[in-house]
Amino acid sequence: MKLTIQRVSKQYRGGVQALRDFTLDLRPGVLGLLGPNGAGKTTLMSILATITRASEGSVTWNDTDVAKDPDALRTVLGYLPQDFGVYPNLNAVEFLEYLAAVKGLDAAAAKRRIDELLNLVNLADVRKRPLGGYSGGMKQRIGIAQALLNDPQLLIVDEPTAGLDPEERVRFRNLLSELSGERIIILSTHIVSDIEATATDIALISQGMLVVHARPEELLRRVEGKVWEGVFSSSDLSEVKKKYVISGTSRRSDGVHVRLVTGAIPTAAQPLAPTLEDAYLYCLAEHRAGAAA
Amino acid sequence: MNQGRVLYHLVVADFLERVRRYNFLVTLAAAVYLGYACYAGKVVIRLDEYRGVYNSAWLGCLMTLIATVFLSLIGFYIVKNSIQRDEETRVGQILATTPMTKTFYTLAKTISNFAVLAAMVAVMAVAAVAMQWMKGEVAHIDWWQLLSPFVLFALPAMAFTGALAVLFETLPVLRSGMGNVIYFFVWTALLSAPIGILDKAGPVNREAYFADFTGIVSVMGQMQQDLRRIDPGYKNGTALMIGDTQTSKRFLWNGLRGNSALYLSRVTCVLAALAIALLAAVFFHRFDPAREWVPRKRPAEVAANGERAIVATTSAAPSERHLTPLVRGPERGSFPRVVAAELRLMLKGHRWWWYVVAAGLFVASLFAPLSATHQGIAIVAAIWPVLVWSQMGTREKRWETSALIFSSERALWRQLPAVWLAGVIVAAITNGGLGIRLAVASDLSGLAAWTACILFIPSLALALGIWSGTSKTFEGVYTAWWYLGVANHLPGLDFLGTTSESVRPALYLGLAVLLVVAAFFGRRTQMAYA
Numbered sequence: 001m002k003l004t005i006q007r008v009s010k011q012y013r014g015g016v017q018a019l020r021d022f023t024l025d026l027r028p029g030v031l032g033l034l035g036p037n038g039a040g041k042t043t044l045m046s047i048l049a050t051i052t053r054a055s056e057g058s059v060t061w062n063d064t065d066v067a068k069d070p071d072a073l074r075t076v077l078g079y080l081p082q083d084f085g086v087y088p089n090l091n092a093v094e095f096l097e098y099l100a101a102v103k104g105l106d107a108a109a110a111k112r113r114i115d116e117l118l119n120l121v122n123l124a125d126v127r128k129r130p131l132g133g134y135s136g137g138m139k140q141r142i143g144i145a146q147a148l149l150n151d152p153q154l155l156i157v158d159e160p161t162a163g164l165d166p167e168e169r170v171r172f173r174n175l176l177s178e179l180s181g182e183r184i185i186i187l188s189t190h191i192v193s194d195i196e197a198t199a200t201d202i203a204l205i206s207q208g209m210l211v212v213h214a215r216p217e218e219l220l221r222r223v224e225g226k227v228w229e230g231v232f233s234s235s236d237l238s239e240v241k242k243k244y245v246i247s248g249t250s251r252r253s254d255g256v257h258v259r260l261v262t263g264a265i266p267t268a269a270q271p272l273a274p275t276l277e278d279a280y281l282y283c284l285a286e287h288r289a290g291a292a293a
Numbered sequence: 294m295n296q297g298r299v300l301y302h303l304v305v306a307d308f309l310e311r312v313r314r315y316n317f318l319v320t321l322a323a324a325v326y327l328g329y330a331c332y333a334g335k336v337v338i339r340l341d342e343y344r345g346v347y348n349s350a351w352l353g354c355l356m357t358l359i360a361t362v363f364l365s366l367i368g369f370y371i372v373k374n375s376i377q378r379d380e381e382t383r384v385g386q387i388l389a390t391t392p393m394t395k396t397f398y399t400l401a402k403t404i405s406n407f408a409v410l411a412a413m414v415a416v417m418a419v420a421a422v423a424m425q426w427m428k429g430e431v432a433h434i435d436w437w438q439l440l441s442p443f444v445l446f447a448l449p450a451m452a453f454t455g456a457l458a459v460l461f462e463t464l465p466v467l468r469s470g471m472g473n474v475i476y477f478f479v480w481t482a483l484l485s486a487p488i489g490i491l492d493k494a495g496p497v498n499r500e501a502y503f504a505d506f507t508g509i510v511s512v513m514g515q516m517q518q519d520l521r522r523i524d525p526g527y528k529n530g531t532a533l534m535i536g537d538t539q540t541s542k543r544f545l546w547n548g549l550r551g552n553s554a555l556y557l558s559r560v561t562c563v564l565a566a567l568a569i570a571l572l573a574a575v576f577f578h579r580f581d582p583a584r585e586w587v588p589r590k591r592p593a594e595v596a597a598n599g600e601r602a603i604v605a606t607t608s609a610a611p612s613e614r615h616l617t618p619l620v621r622g623p624e625r626g627s628f629p630r631v632v633a634a635e636l637r638l639m640l641k642g643h644r645w646w647w648y649v650v651a652a653g654l655f656v657a658s659l660f661a662p663l664s665a666t667h668q669g670i671a672i673v674a675a676i677w678p679v680l681v682w683s684q685m686g687t688r689e690k691r692w693e694t695s696a697l698i699f700s701s702e703r704a705l706w707r708q709l710p711a712v713w714l715a716g717v718i719v720a721a722i723t724n725g726g727l728g729i730r731l732a733v734a735s736d737l738s739g740l741a742a743w744t745a746c747i748l749f750i751p752s753l754a755l756a757l758g759i760w761s762g763t764s765k766t767f768e769g770v771y772t773a774w775w776y777l778g779v780a781n782h783l784p785g786l787d788f789l790g791t792t793s794e795s796v797r798p799a800l801y802l803g804l805a806v807l808l809v810v811a812a813f814f815g816r817r818t819q820m821a822y823a
Binding site: 047050052053066067070071074075077079081083084085086087088098101102103104106107116146148150151175178 | 616617618619620627630631633634635637638641642688692693694696697698699700701702703704707708821822
């Protein structure tokens with residue numbers, strides 16, 4: 001099972017370049033897709049989900065070109081878009097039955113699967129309630145359920161935990177970890193803790209380009225010995241922000257405690273253990289500096 | 294910031310948001326086409342065998358009437374989405390948190406609607422100038438005669454139409470597709486209201502001026518009066534005609550004669566628009582979901598839902614649940630299941646009385662005399678499911694499910710035909726009584742017309758839905774088509790074949806095929822990969 005993204009570019013009308021020469025080879029596991037707003041994450045996911053056509057390059061699923069045979073991928077695809085709607089007059093069961101039919105699942109298998117999924121996303125109690133009355137978090141859970149309807153081999157989830165309460169977020173993370181064994185999962189999110197909990201690989205994307213593709217441990221190694229905590233006065237803070245990558249600040253009685261990510265050793269700073277957020281900010285800053293140069 | 298500036302910015306922002314959309318260009322193109330149709334002689338004002346010499350007075354009034362008559366109908370559907378758009382974009386919720394009053398908002402929306410419609414009127418005015426120049430029957434352009442009818446009639450009519458659109462959007466039932474259907478009949482009533490009041494042999498009377506929001510009777514009444522002076526043999530025939538426009542005689546018309554009733558009636562039209570905008574503020578929900586109208590539920594149902602909601606939000610700490618691998622059965626991908634799913638989706642969400650009437654029409658058409666079925670019940674049955682069909686091809690866009698549907702296997706080849714077939718089934722069921730009767734009577738030509746009808750309606754709905762992206766297009770076009778063709782038995786437009794003179798099964802079968810092909814290619818362009 002493999003998904004190959006080969007030199008994919010996407011240019012929208014009006015000349016906006018959303019993706020540039022993007023290449024990535026994916027095997028079973030959870031890929032955490034990280035990047036700032038407008039980096040091209042959603043465009044990439046739309047292309048992989050056969051919603052948007054790439055301007056250049058190719059996407060192949062088990063060596064089949066998706067542009068030539070999209071159904072080869074669609075049959076095994078589960079997709080949770082960032083923005084999606086539901087039919088307000090249908091209840092959860094009817095909506096999932098509808099999508100199961102559209103996805104080509106047979107009735108008996110669909111029924112069993114829907115029961116199981118509604119339990120999984122904790123909506124079994126409101127299964128007969130019209131979706132129009134669901135809260136944002138409940139709709140998001142319906143979205144998660146529909147993405148898993150056909151037991152997908154490729155699961156693409158775009159900001160899946162947006163709108164979920166902490167309990168549901170933990171439940172979803174656990175679910176992703178459980179599912180990751182024999183399938184490829186692509187998880188796009190701004191919440192680094194979601195990635196920390198589930199991703200086996202991380203792809204960092206900025207300005208439509210792949211900045212880095214590595215395992216979380218490798219990323220953390222990159223910033224090993226580069227994360228510090230220094231104490232500064234409020235008046236010095238703006239100067240510090242210009243000089244270093246800052247991954248966190250907290251005000252205390254002795255000044256502002258600043259978490260710095262830098263290759264140079266700052267004066268009077270204490271070393272800290274790096275987190276993925278530090279690594280993300282460091283790689284992004286390096287990429288921007290490289291692009292500016 | 295003073296109130297005037299707030300109003301200005303509200304109107305300008307709304308206006309710019311609309312005119313920068315692709316569909317505004319389409320509507321402008323339609324306005325240009327109307328101008329062209331006029332130039333090509335496809336639309337004329339005809340008084341028996343007469344038409345006016347194409348001088349500034351005649352062309353100004355002709356183009357004004359085309360603008361007021363067509364834009365007061367089509368324009369309504371174009372602008373009836375300004376509040377809905379604020380809801381969909383969530384801008385409305387932001388506006389609701391500002392000190393802006395409801396009156397201010399509905400007034401701003403009315404002015405914005407007016408601005409959009411006035412832009413189209415302006416295109417028609419430019420077309421009038423171009424037309425006089427190109428026709429060359431009278432070289433001298435009298436700017437007052439050419440343009441004053443636009444100011445006097447078209448602009449107040451557009452203000453009235455824009456205000457009605459806002460009122461419809463604020464009223465619970467009228468804001469839906471039902472409102473789009475109802476507006477057609479409101480428009481027909483408004484258009485024909487002054488005709489009944491008009492004194493056909495004399496000058497235009499005061500009441501007719503005031504009842505005439507489009508100006509059609511005011512203008513044509515004066516034309517008739519002037520022609521009677523020139524030709525006493527004139528038999529008072531008058532029409533704004535499309536298509537059959539051959540006239541053998543021309544007369545020189547020197548333009549409108551202003552009078553107090555005319556001017557006052559136009560001011561009244563603007564004041565009526567203002568009053569409607571203010572009335573709309575009474576019903577406007579200010580984006581408060583708690584004030585939005587929802588069908589009433591039985592107390593038990595409400596209570597049950599409430600309890601369920603609590604259950605759903607007070608779960609214990611996250612427990613581990615596991616998914617068993619999906620075992621796919623042998624009948625995977627069966628088309629009938631998708632059709633059944635689409636049919637359920639189509640028929641869900643209507644009030645109980647909708648089903649009762651649909652069932653009543655079916656039963657009545659089964660047992661009533663065949664002539665009564667053909668001339669009455671079947672006609673009603675052909676309009677009853679209009680809001681069911683109008684969702685075809687637009688549902689994915691309206692409810693933002695296209696990413697879910699279009700990423701599914703064989704969406705183009707399985708889901709789209711299923712939508713169409715579900716629409717055909719709805720048509721066949723609601724008009725099923727007539728079909729059964731025709732089959733039993735072995736009326737093959739009737740059966741052919743019936744078959745063409747049930748294939749044509751969903752095909753039209755699907756094609757218009759996919760290409761326009763909104764249910765309003767079908768609701769407006771189909772209602773007008775049904776009214777002219779089926780209800781009034783107009784040959785060529787009668788897709789149901791209600792009379793032996795108006796039946797055209799081959800035409801509608803052919804149209805159905807073309808529309809299905811158009812729908813297919815439309816959907817194909819919506820999808821990245823077909």
